[in-house]
Amino acid sequence: MALIVQKFGGTSVGSPERILKVAERALRTKRDGHQVVLVVSAMGHTTDELLELMEKIAVRPNPRELDMLLSTGEQVSIALVASAISAIGGKGISLTGAQAGIRTEPLHTKAKIADIQTDRLRQLLADDHIPVVAGFQGITYNGEICTLGRGGSDTTAVALAAALKADMCEIYTDVSGVYTADPRVVPEARLLPEISYDEMLELASLGAQVLHPRSVEYAKQYNLFIRVRSTFDEGLGTVVKGVNELENQTPVRGVTADLNQAKVALKEVPDRPGVAARLFGALSDRGINVDMITQSVRGEQTNDIGFTVTKEELERAVQVTEEVGREVGAKGVVSDEDVAKVSIVGSGMVNHAGIAAKMFQALADGQINIQMISTSEIKVSCVISRSQAQQAVRLVHNAFHLGAPLPAVEAT
């Protein structure tokens, strides 16, 4: 008998019919002899609809009131899912974040989980119930409802699984798992049976949109296995686990493209110490997240400093950069939204020379110009023209034979 936490996202509980499917799946797992805890998100577009309502009333609503409002979405889902389980013969019981013992820090709209009191959940499990817990929410020690921010239901599921010392946390979604590349772009992309936490983290933050990064970090911290699988088919999906537990070490696990990047460059910066610190300090002070950073020698006395941010933060980033540019006597600021970041990720990369070179060569063979490069122990990223992103992903995917069956990949 295993203890399994199953998390279902908004699409999976998007209609009464789908809710009944979710209930069937949970009950099947229970009847297979396991203990099951469900974590569910708000139905379909509920959260967006609630936000639209609020927008008509207050331009800058108090974060506390936003949490009060948005936490109802999950509360509706848990009541319906628990009722569906009971309707088909199980013992479903809904629990708000508060009732499930999920205590958060007092920070509205982006709280962290402080503590989980599992007594009630354990009692319900011992009593053969299938508890259905509201994702995305918890309660402070003062009884205030706090939400965990977008992607928070994944975090709830992983944190609950860790607190309950569950054997597995299954994240049900509308894709079959994690692929070597986006199957819509690369038809021969292959489903990965397993991936390491770090690889998943890079893929998640690179826009693979399967798991929220925070939940992966949490799972890594507690060495908890996550299985990402589809609500709509019976496939086993992808297991995310520690690098030492991977059955196959491959230098390159997958290729992704992030189209939500924009590039900013501060041109002809006087070459003296402290300029970069000043620029990125100012960006950080305004809460702007910088992703890639490059610095290139332009002439004897000047450098160009380039960096990328998300498109949403571009305007503010340019503003800050212009301010700093004037202070330090730079020539000017240019920006470009028409870029994409293509990356390869793999925890075996660090031990394989020539991986980066092979990627650059693949791009060069396709006449794709590389504008910026950044590398880490488990990834190589290149900023290229946005219009060439899909072609780049296909070329790189092919260069590393990622579409081939597993043994062939090992032979790379």
Place this chain on the structure above:
Amino acid sequence: MALIVQKFGGTSVGSPERILKVAERALRTKRDGHQVVLVVSAMGHTTDELLELMEKIAVRPNPRELDMLLSTGEQVSIALVASAISAIGGKGISLTGAQAGIRTEPLHTKAKIADIQTDRLRQLLADDHIPVVAGFQGITYNGEICTLGRGGSDTTAVALAAALKADMCEIYTDVSGVYTADPRVVPEARLLPEISYDEMLELASLGAQVLHPRSVEYAKQYNLFIRVRSTFDEGLGTVVKGVNELENQTPVRGVTADLNQAKVALKEVPDRPGVAARLFGALSDRGINVDMITQSVRGEQTNDIGFTVTKEELERAVQVTEEVGREVGAKGVVSDEDVAKVSIVGSGMVNHAGIAAKMFQALADGQINIQMISTSEIKVSCVISRSQAQQAVRLVHNAFHLGAPLPAVEAT
């Protein structure tokens, strides 16, 4: 400075525009120098929509899950109303039933309020906030969400007002107050500036649909003034208070028609002791509420026993009556849904002879046949044919000169 609890129903908070109006009204009261606590219901048809969702999933959902589901409706409203107040310059803060300290007995879908801890509300009021409390809900000592049943937001408002020792509980609704008759039926019906608790109770249970009876009983118990007034105009509405505090004692306060009645008769019951007790005991055991009861002598050895129930309970009532009828050897059971109960209500009635006779004469003058009669100290009710209900209300309203200005009524 007065402390005023203002309750707004589903229609009053039915859209963002209306929510902003509610916020303006609350803030105006606050700026007039009063302390204000709001109680709000779920927006418009939210509750019905949630119930429809649940119906698609479970035929007989667990009452606990229904409460979990339905309590979200009010939670959405409080977040929006509180945000609206803050958006126009006030200090709105939403409170769930739990956060407002409303403890209920552990009975799902029809809990009674056990206790209200007002510390937090008092603190917020002292701090110049306008607390916006979710109606219809509370929490048990075990942290379970319970709702108070239909009309429960009125009860929340009155109970909060009593607990806070408020000077007034204002119930905002989509009518201007309590009238001498339904203005849609009797165009000359007059708005009553005041009415006693007992009169209001009779009118509420007679289908006037202005205030939930439970809230009136609560107010009577605590001698709390309720003002029923319109959300959509500036009228003063009707104040509900103790009979001794009424400025005008009139024998007949108003006329109502209840179209949700059905009549059942057990025919030719052997005339021996205990039959009526058996019948109404059996009905009570099945949870069927009986309203009027009549017994008439038919012949030497037999009686007819008649009673009324709501239309919803007719089928079950007939079933029970047939069972009892067979046991006691009655001739048979007949039922009629095509009836209406027309009533006059007034706390001065007991001291005025001839009030009932005047009503009967008015009906007779209109060729309206009276099928059943029931009287109490403050009301006279007649069951008549449903098709004549509106005509009957107009005739009786006219007979008692209820449309005339107040002094003329006193002269009756």
